[in-house]
Amino acid sequence: MSEQRTGPTQVGRLGPLFAGVWLFFLLDPLTEGWRHRDEVRGVLGIVATVAFAAFYMVLWSRARHVRGRLTVSDAPVSFALPYLGGMTALGAAMVACLGETGLACTVYIAVAAVMTLPLKRAVVVAALLIAASLALSAANDWGGQIGLVFGITAATVAIFGMRTVMRRNLDLLDSEQENARLAVENERNRFARDLHDILGHSLTVITVKAELAQRLVDIDPERARAELADLERLSRDALADVRRAVSGYRELTLPGELARAREALAAAGIESRLPQSTDDVPSQLRELFAWTVREGVTNVIRHSGAHSCEIVLTPTSAEIRDDGRGPEVADDGSGLTGLRERSAAVGATLVTRSLEPGFSLQVSA
Known part of the structure; x- marks a missing residue:
């Protein structure tokens, strides 16, 4: 069962703020770009970093919207690839212009991959990001990148855990809604069955006695009156049973x-x-x-x-x-x-x- 969930909660309204807080780690590339603001590479580095942050926030908002409609399932590849491709291109520009500090983009790309791709593909992307970062560091003598590797790994695991919790919570909500629907359906069926048990035989007897009384009207009026009196009693009893059942379903x-x-x-x-x-x-x-x-x-x-x-x-x-x-x-x-x-x-x-x-x-x- 899939139902659209509407109505923003307090957490939902503050979601973009929570996501935006993590852009704090892009301050290092911005600072490096500002230090070289008199150079083309500094200006391009600043532009690339700001554009990268904007891409990340747009992707986060769009993925959240699409995933909400898909009950936290993986977003379509056609949706994910343009954003991931744009972030990768901007990240490459950051590294080219700003050097080692530009590698901060790799953590955000890994997070974006986990947000939008199936787990196996996201793990492949994270592994490629780690390999590329280590290769660039070795080629440019930037030193060890243990902190960066840990950051990519920790962010990947954290976002995957968050998605898992969200999926299970929504699955639980769907189960509760399905159980409530089944409970209502079962109660409806039980009520219909009880009404059938209450009225089924009585209405049959009433019908038979009415037919008998109709045949006796001309040949045995006294017997017909007795049947009609009995018919009235049965009708009143059946009506009383129905009223009790409807006014207080659990009344005896x-x-x-x-x-x-x-x-x-x-x-x-x-x-x-x-x-x-x-x-x-x-x-x-x-x-x-x-x-x-x-x-x-x-x-x-x-x-x-x-x-x-x-x-x-x-x-x-x-x-x-x-x-x-x-x-x-x-x-x-x-x-x-x-x-x-x-x-x-x-x-x-x-x-x-x-x-x-x-x-x-x-x-x-």
Whole structure:
């Protein structure tokens, strides 16, 4: 994923100033040119040094802009060669006019190569610069150039390290953006799946009952009225489930808890047998039974060691059965205590019992 990054930061605005500070090392060639300002070579040396500094700053700004668009990838060779060629020509003029002090340009050319070229090519350029500097020093008896060699090497390594850090930071930013996009997409898919689980069966039953009521209107009006009343109840329950899901996505709904129970049991490797419909459960008991399903399935997964789990719904009860050993503390757990209080608030009772084998948690109104 590639996204354009806009909006200058404080560091971005001060970037040219940071780059310009390193032009301090061109003061020696300028000083040497000023000492010979009465000579042609002195004037040409000053002009070449100033032009070299300008080339370097323009290259730095342009490379930064191009690399930003390319997510810190290597700039095109067609972009790099004119600048590197111009700096090399101006550097050669500095050495020709100013002598040994003109070799300061080699460090900047090495930095420019690392900024704009792939690593292997940049290393070749740096090696050639070192070889050329040593050869010129030997030919003109300028003495050892250990400091210059160290400067070229250190600058090459430093700029390469900076590019590596920038690339990794931007890769990390891209990864974070991709993870955020995937999280939103997963949440959207999960929301769509939960809505399907909540509404799918209810709408199917509503459609079937509407068709039945239409056929019974003329041949059995009483039966048709009963179907229409049931149809109204189912529609209201479905609408209430959707409103709960939309207004507070994590608020409990009975169809939603059944859907999550199916996923959680499958993830735990427990075979599940779940009801296909919640239509028979009265509206006033749906939230309580949703809490029952959540607490019962949570206990099955955490404590039971079960291989299978069954959820049974009737108009007056919700039961979760498993073939495991049951929770270690069946009556005193905080989850069961809370569920017992919820049950009592609507006049229902909670009963836990051991099976052979297994465990049962049942809430009955």
